Amino acid sequence: MERHRALNAFITVDPELSLNQARAADRMLKNGGSRPLTGIPIAHKDIFCTKGVLTTCGSKILSNFVPPYDATLIKRCYEEGMVTLGKTNMDEFAMGSSNETSYFGPVRNPWDQFRVPGGSSGGSAASVTARLCAAATGTDTGGSIRQPAALCGITGLKPTYGRVSRYGMVAFASSLDQGGVLTQSAEDAALLLNVIAGFDPLDSTSVEEPVPDYGSKLKDDIDGLKIGLPKQYFDEGLSPEVEVLIRDALRVLEDHGAVLIDIDLPNSELCVPCYYVIAPSEASSNLSRFDGVRYGYRSEDYEDLVDMYMRTRAEGFGDEVKRRIMIGTYALSAGYYDAYYLKAQKLRRLITHDFERAFELCDVIAGPTTPTAAFEIGAKTSDPISMYLNDIYTISVNLSGLPALSVPAGFAGDLPAGLQLIGPYFSESRLLNIGHRFQMDTEWHRRIPGGFE
Amino acid sequence: MAWETVIGLEVHVQLSTNSKIFSGASTSYGAKPNTQACEVDIALPGVLPVMNKEAARKAVKFGLSVESKINQRSVFARKNYFYPDLPKGYQISQYELPIVVGGHLTIDTGKGEKRIGITRAHLEEDAGKSLHEDFHGMTGIDLNRAGTPLLEIVSEPDMRSPAEAIAYLRKLHTLVRYLEICDGNMQEGSFRCDANVSVRPQGETELGTRTELKNINSFRFIEKAIEYEVERQIDLIEDGGTVVQETRLYDPSRNETRPMRTKEDAHDYRYFPDPDLPPMELDDQFIDSARQQLPELPDTKRHRFMEQHGLGPADAYQLTSDKATADFFEAVLEQTRGDAKTVANWVNSELAGYLNETNMVIESARIDPGMLAELIDRIEDGTISGKIAKDVFRSMWNGEGTADQLIETKALRQITDSGELEKVVDDVLSRSREQVEQYRGGQTKVLGYFVGQVMKETQGKANPQQVNELLKQKLESGD
Incomplete structure (x- = not known):
């Protein structure tokens, strides 16, 4: 791992914790009581609270925060006997698509260290890609698992909203955030989802839906599977190199008997503006607790209470976070609420309705995960809108709460791209099954960047 | 304006x-x-x-x-x-x-x-x-x-x-x-x-x-x-x-x-x-x-107290302004021979007074409904007078015991034995010649003086009604 420090994939490593967990796993394996993933090394996005281990969320304002409790997802991994390798770098408060907004510096894409790994789960994606760990956890609010998985050439699963507990996951946009996994294959994703999925009484938005064995249907036949291709996902925004890869990938599924049909998601173009009202609105409120009063960073020099608030937040948050707090505060303000927040909620229902109608015609929806392959570090930092458009194919899934999987679809030159599969609520088994069948016939997910073999 | x-x-x-x-x-x-x-x-x-x-x-x-x-x-x-x-x-x-x-x-x-x-x-x-x-x-x-x-x-x-x-x-x-x-x-x-x-x-x-x-x-x-x-x-x-x-x-x-x-x-x-x-x-x-868990509400209870127990609006209002007080009242009433008005008086004046003075709530008072019922019963059956009962109440409040215990240990039982009482009355009359003359001369108001003397002799334990009767009988018979 020391060798790969240049990737900047980790914010915190805790060798003592890792060794202790490894010893405990050994005992479980020796004495019985081991579980399928006991002893498997995993990295956790630094958004999940880990008792006694620094949890920064990529921000200066939490740069000294050591939680006194474990997130539910973390607890489940511990109970499984998995070994924590460390806490991975991420965009500050998960706000970003390139991992460049992290207070701890950008993460580099293992395929090309001058390029971004995607974000916000950039450190998780890079660490799995470089095979520093077997798998990593992530969170996905607008594409933060799928987009970095695509740009790094690995598998990323964003489960149905409510499938994985949000308890202990630092909130960005509560109605959109969902924990998930970044892995080397769909099969690994299935095994890890078995560990982290399930109802949590501590999260009122988690769903009391039985958890199937996600590994049990991986090899099912996909003959006759109806795959919908939204015309909006193949329009001028999509780079030709990525489109070629996606079309090739779809042919692999056709060879297995899948049927491709054209579908329409007429409100797709509204998803970016809708998202950039709802997510910042919720964030502006969620991030109010970072006020320097009880924990985290507090400005060293202030006159009075209001000055303490202002300096703490001015110094503790980065530009992108401040931008979104301001947008969200504005959208929720008296006199603007109806025009922005309420309107966005209406659009959200329209976008969700598009999917419901589409799933009357097809079993799953497929398309590119991102419009382009990984871009260069610094290329989009001065133009937030072009950065936001990188999530154009992933955002609507969060607005609708649907599950989606990104699997490596091939390489545009030396850079990977992802095929995104979107399913109805709680169709994770089906998505993983399709992903696994695809990976049985392709090698893309087995490719490892040079120097990391 | x-x-x-x-x-x-x-x-x-x-x-x-x-x-x-x-x-x-x-x-x-x-x-x-x-x-x-x-x-x-x-x-x-x-x-x-x-x-x-x-x-x-x-x-x-x-x-x-x-x-x-x-x-x-x-x-x-x-x-x-x-x-x-x-x-x-x-x-x-x-x-x-x-x-x-x-x-x-x-x-x-x-x-x-x-x-x-x-x-x-x-x-x-x-x-x-x-x-x-x-x-x-x-x-x-x-x-x-x-x-x-x-x-x-x-x-x-x-x-x-x-x-x-x-x-x-x-x-x-x-x-x-x-x-x-x-x-x-x-x-x-x-x-x-x-x-x-x-x-x-x-x-x-x-x-x-x-x-x-x-x-x-x-x-x-x-x-x-x-x-x-x-x-x-x-x-x-x-x-x-x-x-x-x-x-x-x-x-x-x-x-x-x-x-x-x-x-x-x-x-x-x-x-x-x-x-x-x-x-x-x-x-x-x-x-x-x-809805099942709703208790009888204050207004309903107040009206019921007036109808069922024959209380006036002021008593009913005071008793029902607090559920614990209303419950206390009804518990006493259930255990005593005294009537509702008597119980209401004890709860609303004596008990409420002590509670106010000490800023306590009824639930934490040492006197429970059974104790107050017993005290009222002792008045009803003539064991003690109302005046003595107030002293007993204070002792009960202070945790010195129940009414019966206190009556026993402090020998507060009313003298109802007419022989014993007659002796006291005779004593008083024989040493009060002057007042006896006055009475017989038509100044019947001096009866109060004789009652007072008898009560003093008996430390308040004589039954006032009985004393009255006995005095009148003796004074008017003229012997």
Whole structure:
């Protein structure tokens, strides 16, 4: 791992914790009581609270925060006997698509260290890609698992909203955030989802839906599977190199008997503006607790209470976070609420309705995960809108709460791209099954960047 | 000009649940600072609220008791503002869709009954407390109270005098304790009141500009604060000024209100539905079960006491103003031969007097209903006189024993043995020649003197009626 420090994939490593967990796993394996993933090394996005281990969320304002409790997802991994390798770098408060907004510096894409790994789960994606760990956890609010998985050439699963507990996951946009996994294959994703999925009484938005064995249907036949291709996902925004890869990938599924049909998601173009009202609105409120009063960073020099608030937040948050707090505060303000927040909620229902109608015609929806392959570090930092458009194919899934999987679809030159599969609520088994069948016939997910073999 | 006062009240009732509204931490009062604040209450990153259904049940009980509409789907919103004792930077409260809508409470204005409308009642969480003393220029924050469930009960602007406002508050205070949804402890802040006050010329139908008086924690201060504020507003208008819509604080030490913040610097709270809490759905069964738990309400009980026990309105009102007192009364009545009026007298004057004097509640008194019943029985069966009974009561209050024990150990039994009494009477008469002459000469008033002497001889243990009879008999027989 020391060798790969240049990737900047980790914010915190805790060798003592890792060794202790490894010893405990050994005992479980020796004495019985081991579980399928006991002893498997995993990295956790630094958004999940880990008792006694620094949890920064990529921000200066939490740069000294050591939680006194474990997130539910973390607890489940511990109970499984998995070994924590460390806490991975991420965009500050998960706000970003390139991992460049992290207070701890950008993460580099293992395929090309001058390029971004995607974000916000950039450190998780890079660490799995470089095979520093077997798998990593992530969170996905607008594409933060799928987009970095695509740009790094690995598998990323964003489960149905409510499938994985949000308890202990630092909130960005509560109605959109969902924990998930970044892995080397769909099969690994299935095994890890078995560990982290399930109802949590501590999260009122988690769903009391039985958890199937996600590994049990991986090899099912996909003959006759109806795959919908939204015309909006193949329009001028999509780079030709990525489109070629996606079309090739779809042919692999056709060879297995899948049927491709054209579908329409007429409100797709509204998803970016809708998202950039709802997510910042919720964030502006969620991030109010970072006020320097009880924990985290507090400005060293202030006159009075209001000055303490202002300096703490001015110094503790980065530009992108401040931008979104301001947008969200504005959208929720008296006199603007109806025009922005309420309107966005209406659009959200329209976008969700598009999917419901589409799933009357097809079993799953497929398309590119991102419009382009990984871009260069610094290329989009001065133009937030072009950065936001990188999530154009992933955002609507969060607005609708649907599950989606990104699997490596091939390489545009030396850079990977992802095929995104979107399913109805709680169709994770089906998505993983399709992903696994695809990976049985392709090698893309087995490719490892040079120097990391 | 004649002015009319218009008052609407917002009462924050702390719901007496064991745990907080959105976390499992205890709600008990008076613990060491920050020992009853869990990770949810202090708003650590990543924590989430989970609704305490017991708080909802208590809110529903209130709604049912004032004939409100219960919203079976209500929504929690976030009220955003920064303050050090507000850990999340927002308060979770119900805004557009509260759990309780409409309803009314009937008060006694002294000139008859009046119905005060209830606009709504919504659930929300309490904030922590800022402690400004003992920190040398800094402020301490105690988050034990953060997350305590509150029911904010908002009235219509239906009250027309401070007295009506107090009548409404007392009625509400009685009701929430009957319902066992709040302990009603005003010193500990379990029952807090904000008053919206305005004035208008008599006959005007439009409301005047109101001011809001914040967080006043006793009935007396509320009355004084409103009185002061009404006078201030009238003086202001009569001097050609206008009332500014603002929040004012009442200072009891100076008996005045002072501006706290004006409408201009009012917060924009940026309310929006809390995405961490799905709308709260209450099914028919939940509401029915809350209905089953409703006790006999104060008004119903008062009427029943008048009809069933033949009590007058004043006795019935006093006995039913507090459920524990009403229960005590009925328990005594059930165990004694004494009639309702006698029991009511003992409870309303003797017992109430001691309780007031020591600032105690009836539940913590040493005298239980069985003990008082026994005492009343001893009067009824002639064992002791009413006067001696009051002494026995004091001893019982002080924990010296039961009525029978005290009568025994202190030898307080009335002398009813006529032979023994006759001896005393004879003694008294034989050494009071002069007074006997006076009596026989027609000055019958001296009978009181003889009674007094006999009582003195017997240390009050003689049966007064018997003494009277015996004296008359002896004096009039002329021997």
